[in-house]
Amino acid sequence: MLRLVLVANTLGVGLYTADEMVRPALGGVVVAGLVAWSLLVTWAYADASRRTWRLLAVDLAVALVALVLTPVAKPEGFDATLAGFWVMSPMLAWAARAGWRGGLLAGLLVGGTDLLIRDDVTQGTYGNIFLLVVGGPVVGYLVESLQRAAVERDRAEREAAAAAERARLARAVHDGVLQVLSLVQRRGAELGGEAAALGRAAGEQEEALRALIRAQDRVSARGPATRVDLSDALAGLESMSVVVSLPGHAVELDADRAAEVVAALRACLDNVERHAGPDATAWVLLEALPDKVSVSVRDDGPGIVDGRLSEAVADGRLGVSGSIVGRLRDLGGRADLATGPWGTEWTLTLPREAP
Amino acid sequence: MSEALRVMVVDDHPMWRDAVERDLADAGFDVVAVAADGHQAVARFPAARPQVVVLDLQIPGPNGVEVTETVLRHDPSARVLILSASGEQEDVLAAVKAGATGYLVKSASREQLIDAVRRTAAGDPVFTPGLAGLVLGEYRRLSEPAADDPDRPQLTERETEVLRMVATGMSYKQIAERLVLSHRTVQNHVQNTLRKLQLHNRVELTRWAIEQGLDEPDGPA
Numbered sequence: 001m002l003r004l005v006l007v008a009n010t011l012g013v014g015l016y017t018a019d020e021m022v023r024p025a026l027g028g029v030v031v032a033g034l035v036a037w038s039l040l041v042t043w044a045y046a047d048a049s050r051r052t053w054r055l056l057a058v059d060l061a062v063a064l065v066a067l068v069l070t071p072v073a074k075p076e077g078f079d080a081t082l083a084g085f086w087v088m089s090p091m092l093a094w095a096a097r098a099g100w101r102g103g104l105l106a107g108l109l110v111g112g113t114d115l116l117i118r119d120d121v122t123q124g125t126y127g128n129i130f131l132l133v134v135g136g137p138v139v140g141y142l143v144e145s146l147q148r149a150a151v152e153r154d155r156a157e158r159e160a161a162a163a164a165e166r167a168r169l170a171r172a173v174h175d176g177v178l179q180v181l182s183l184v185q186r187r188g189a190e191l192g193g194e195a196a197a198l199g200r201a202a203g204e205q206e207e208a209l210r211a212l213i214r215a216q217d218r219v220s221a222r223g224p225a226t227r228v229d230l231s232d233a234l235a236g237l238e239s240m241s242v243v244v245s246l247p248g249h250a251v252e253l254d255a256d257r258a259a260e261v262v263a264a265l266r267a268c269l270d271n272v273e274r275h276a277g278p279d280a281t282a283w284v285l286l287e288a289l290p291d292k293v294s295v296s297v298r299d300d301g302p303g304i305v306d307g308r309l310s311e312a313v314a315d316g317r318l319g320v321s322g323s324i325v326g327r328l329r330d331l332g333g334r335a336d337l338a339t340g341p342w343g344t345e346w347t348l349t350l351p352r353e354a355p
Numbered sequence: 356m357s358e359a360l361r362v363m364v365v366d367d368h369p370m371w372r373d374a375v376e377r378d379l380a381d382a383g384f385d386v387v388a389v390a391a392d393g394h395q396a397v398a399r400f401p402a403a404r405p406q407v408v409v410l411d412l413q414i415p416g417p418n419g420v421e422v423t424e425t426v427l428r429h430d431p432s433a434r435v436l437i438l439s440a441s442g443e444q445e446d447v448l449a450a451v452k453a454g455a456t457g458y459l460v461k462s463a464s465r466e467q468l469i470d471a472v473r474r475t476a477a478g479d480p481v482f483t484p485g486l487a488g489l490v491l492g493e494y495r496r497l498s499e500p501a502a503d504d505p506d507r508p509q510l511t512e513r514e515t516e517v518l519r520m521v522a523t524g525m526s527y528k529q530i531a532e533r534l535v536l537s538h539r540t541v542q543n544h545v546q547n548t549l550r551k552l553q554l555h556n557r558v559e560l561t562r563w564a565i566e567q568g569l570d571e572p573d574g575p576a
Contacts, residue, residue, distance in 0.1 A: 175413055178440045179368045182461040187374070190465055203462060245484045245522040247492020248448045283484050283524035287491060290499055298523040342529045 003089040007038040010086040020075060027073040030066050030082045037062050038089070045093065056097055059090040060106055067113045076119060087114070091132065095140035107136030174213055181206040200240075207239055228255045230293065233262050234286050242269060244284045251288040254354060257331055261295060261348065264327040264335070268297040268346045271324075276301020276344070291352055292333070298345040324348070359385035360476050363405035365396040365422065366438070367414045371461070375409060375438070375468070382469045393417030400426045405433060407476045409468075410455070412439045412446045420449045427454040436475040438468070448489045452556040456549060457481030479542060480549050487522035490548055491515070497555075506558065508551040517544040 014031035021027045041059055044050045066083035073082060081087070087110045095103030111129040115121060181202045188199015229250040238244045253261070265284065272282045276299045285296040324346065328335040333350025362384045366372040369391070376386050388403035390396035393416030400408070408426055412419035423435045436457035437450050447458055457475040459468060460483060471481045482490075494515075497507040510518065513534075520530045527541045534541070 175440065176368075179371055179461065182440050183371060183374060185462050186464060206462065243484050243524055245488025245491075247495060248445055248489045249492060249496055281524065283522070285484070285488055285491075285519065285522040287488075287519075288495055296519070296523055298525070300524065340533065342525060342533050345523065 002092070003038050003042055003086075006084075006086045006089055007035050010034055010082075010084045013080055013084050014082065017074075017080070021073050022075050023073045026069065027082060030069050030073065034062070034066060034083060034086055038086075051097060056090070056094060059093055060109065063087045063090045063110055064113050067110070067117055071117050079122075079125075081114065081117070088132065088135075091136050092139055095136050096143050098140065099144040100137040100140035103136030103138070103140030104133070105136075107133040171213070174209060177209060178206055181209070203240055211236060211238070226255055227252045228258045230258050230261065231286060233258050234265070234284060234295070237262070237265065237269070237284060241273075241278075241280065242282045242284060244286075246286050247288055249288075251286060251293060253293065253352065257350070257354060260327055260331055261293075261350065264324050264348055265295060265297060267324050267327075268348075272297070272299040272301065272344075292349055293352055295348045296345060297348075298343050300343045302343075359383060360407060360472070361385050361387045361403070361405045362472060363388040363390070363396070363400065363403055363408045365390045365393075365408060365414060365419075366411040367391050368411075371411070378465045378468060379409070379472065384469075384472065391415075393419075393422045396422045397425050400433075401429060404430065407472050408433060408435045409438050409472065410435055410450075412437055412450060418446070420446060420453050423450050423453040423455050434475045434478065436471055436481060447486060448493060451486065451490065451549065452493075452552055454553055458483055458486040460485075478546075480545050482521050482545060484522050484524045487518050490552060491518050491522055493552065494548075506555070508555045510548060510551075514544050514548050517541055518548055521545060 011031055011034075014027060037059075041055070044055055063083055063086070067081050067087065070078060070081040070083075091103065091106040091110055094106035098105075111133045114125070114129055114132075118125065184202035185199045185206060188195045188197070188202060191199075230253050231246045231249075231251050234244050234246060269282055269284075272280055276282075280299045280301045282297055282299045285298075287294045287296075325335045328348050328350060331350045332355035333348065336347045336349075338345045338347070362379050364372055364375050364379070364386060366375065366389075372389055372391065376389055380386050387405050388399045390399055392414050395416075396408070396410070396414075397417060408422075410419050410422060414422070417425065419437065419439075423437075426433055427435065434457070435450070435455040436459065437447060437455050438459050438461055439447060440461040451458065456478070457471055457480060459471045459481060463471070474481050494508065494510050498509060516534065517530055520533070525533070527538055527545075530536070531538045531541045
């Protein structure tokens with residue numbers, strides 16, 4: 001396209017200066033040849049398979065010939081060559097094809113020839129040639145960087161596609177494995193004895209695999225996390241004795257606040273194991289309200305005997321409970337404990353944003 | 356038992372399908388059909404006329420959610436119990452909104468499965484704590500100021516309280532004791548939370564259809 005603009009310019013200048021020419025016929029032939037060559041080469045360059053070294057060499061040679069013939073066609077002390085600015089196009093073609101080296105080589109050849117055919121070099125001419133020689137490598141360098149970037153992008157896209165496909169296949173395989181593990185778990189529990197132990201092992205593996213899948217899903221999309229989804233973090237706590245209930249959507253919190261909540265929750269769960277026994281089950285429920293987040297932990301243990309808690313507080317033996325309450329207070333929230341024949345329940349509430 | 360409950364089992368894993376079928380048959384249910392994918396399920400449903408469809412969500416062909424919609428449109432008196440291994444949250448919620456009234460994870464014991472089928476047949480919703488958490492989350496989402504919906508369903512305070520307790524693993528009996536209510540009342544509260552969500556889903560679908568110009572005059576449903 002640029003080439004066509006340049007050739008139009010050359011044609012215009014050629015016509016304008018036709019009456020000054022010593023040999024107008026030769027000048028006309030050269031300019032007409034440039035026009036024809038430009039049309040041909042524009043078509044030829046359009047297809048990558050035709051962009052051969054031979055074509056590039058001929059392109060450059062055409063420019064040099066047009067330059068060399070200038071002193072023959074034009075009177076002594078001419079200003080513009082017959083090709084004029086058109087010499088830029090083969091040079092750009094070289095830069096595009098062979099990078100900064102190609103651009104520099106073509107620029108030097110064109111610039112050198114231009115200098116050789118002139119008797120005296122004006123400041124303007126020198127400026128044009130200097131720009132030509134500098135421009136070649138610069139354009140070549142830019143083209144190289146662009147190509148590198150494109151290659152890089154293509155590779156990244158291919159890798160992303162491959163990762164997505166791997167994840168899809170993994171999900172299909174995992175689903176099958178999960179099905180079998182839950183079946184073994186179920187049958188094992190029914191058969192009892194050794195099979196029951198086998199069933200429990202299968203159950204543990206099912207949990208482990210599910211946690212792995214969740215972890216995998218988490219890595220894929222997120223960038224560096226300053227905000228995290230509390231649902232994800234709590235899902236990781238699920239085990240044979242911990243049931244986690246989540247809302248179906250993301251609950252975003254600052255990463256450090258989420259980490260504090262998870263730490264407090266772990267303390268609650270440790271408490272369950274210590275006081276309600278290893279066979280107790282704990283249920284964790286996450287609720288997201290517009291301005292606050294609430295996490296409940298209930299166990300099915302015998303509950304805390306009336307007065308035991310206040311007794312402990314009075315004795316200064318706050319221990320784990322104190323750390324839970326303290327953590328939540330630091331977050332601008334609160335931790336409440338309720339207990340009864342239905343078990344013991346902690347409710348941790350905190351505002352969504354730091355106070 | 357006056358007459359055996361008619362049950363259909365839909366699962367693409369033959370091992371699982373057989374296991375569930377055998378368990379149900381041993382418990383005295385009449386397994387009137389089985390299907391390995393959504394197409395078979397939809398095709399066999401009309402002739403088999405099951406009262407309860409035990410449905411895996413992860414099946415080829417029309418998925419569990421679509422099967423739920425289709426069979427319930429065909430026979431609104433049928434009940435769908437979701438039996439799912441992978442606990443895909445969105446799918447479970449979608450199936451429940453489409454009309455499923457029960458959800459059980461596959462690692463549940465045989466007794467739990469049989470009990471769940473019985474309760475589902477009786478119209479009693481079967482909730483896991485996980486499903487209660489999802490339903491609660493869905494109501495919260497709908498009540499956010501951003502979700503600008505004039506007829507969004509809302510839970511009463513009591514319903515929220517009951518649902519939270521189901522979500523933290525309490526049985527209806529425990530909830531009834533803790534709140535000093537009858538077992539039946541607790542059941543009704545849970546049922547209402549589902550019913551409102553399903554109704555809202557139908558209203559949404561209808562409104563969407565009208566907006567898209569898809570409401571063909573095919574008579575009263």
